[in-house]
Amino acid sequence: MPAISESSAGAADVAVENDYDSFAEGYAAETETNLINGYYARPAVVDLAGDVTGRKMLDAGCGSGPIFEALRDRGAIVTGFDASAKMVELARHRLGADAALLVADIGSPLPFSDGAFDDVIASLVLHYLEDWTAPLAELRRVLKPGGRLIMSVNHPLVFKLLHRDADYFATVKHSDEYTFNGQKAVLTYWHRPLHAMTDAFAMAGFRTTVISEPPPAPGARELFPDALAKSSSGAFLSFLFFVLEAV
Template identity: 35%
Template sequence: MVDRVGSDPQYDVFADEFLEHARDGLYNAHYDRPACLELLGDVGGRTVVDVACGPGLYAGELVARGARVIGCDVSPRMIELARQRVPAGEFHVHDLNERLGWLADASVDLVVFALAFEYVDQRAQLLHELRRVLRPGGALVLSIPHPTGDWLRQGGNYFQTRVIEEVWSGGWAVRYWIAPLERTCEELHEAGFLIERMIEPRPVPAGADVDTERYQRLSAEPTGFLAIKAIPDPRRT
């Protein structure tokens, strides 16, 4: 049984295909991004860290809304694409299992971490780092695969945290953690966060024109994603 994801850039080999898939696809453009951008709120004039930024789809939207964006990703090709698409952003190739030494304490206003927490082995360390770099009054917006959906697909013990391996429809081989919701909530708590909001998004109406069958399923079943807004707990230093 595999007990770690590792630090190899899994998405590097299909980074360009992923950009085409995620730019206008149902799951990313009409489901995950609208939910996370809503939780981030007004980003004008604020410094936002885009963790696991991929090809810069979030970064482009955030810059268009007036934010200063700092992005990072373990995939060198993803960072190349992000720099090409969002020249106003600052981007770093970075393994999220390592500390964010290039960010100072209390130096950013917001963190968006969309659909990548499940690829990190050093989860607790990373959340502590994100808490460290956030200013007072800042927030982390985190989206993850819905744990119920993971369990319905994978079966077994819902409460067992484990690494799984899958081949997705594009032929993309991926390896990631699945964990009960309780585990993620406890990790946020231990890192010094309070959960301000947790939502189970539904796709926006335009998604029905992209993929009617999946749109209807995501509108009715807990098989997609969760989105969480967490703030630094002011009671803890």
């Protein structure tokens, strides 16, 4: 999801947090080819995965299935899940009836055996959660020793830039408003500082091998000249990407 919102609402409680079922179609349409998702978040994760031919991969929080599709096209054997039934429905429409998809919550025990996967993708998922302990432990459980967790979250510096009076070093809840292809939505996140992320990875049995702040995919500058006009390199602050090794 985007890290740049229409308006920043600060810490807030909403009736149903992150109810993707209510705006799934709009989100899927809006993010298919936009800068933040289509030309940044998704290609960065796929690039970090590298050669995935024959690898068994889990797309945790698969949404409407674009990363699943990209990995499958590169020869991976992919399983995907999402907490939103509507997102899984859209993914099935995109990927075909035979795609291995299910509705599941990353915050609950997953229906997979120990060491079932070579890699797990968790793109723009964990920043919705206050406590990463159980989700990271579960993702570590379903990975083979030496397997990789490839993930992205909101860049912690973006929160501090948007909320200059906030405590960067605290774990802070905040909600932002968006419009996805005409559908209004409120997304609620948990900011945490970088050291809290890496500490959580280590406690769950991961070794951090890559921390990445990549530029957008080729062609982005031509398609989004106004958005990237101030960046000589083409890079910008939005998400932070990790590759973690299960030890």
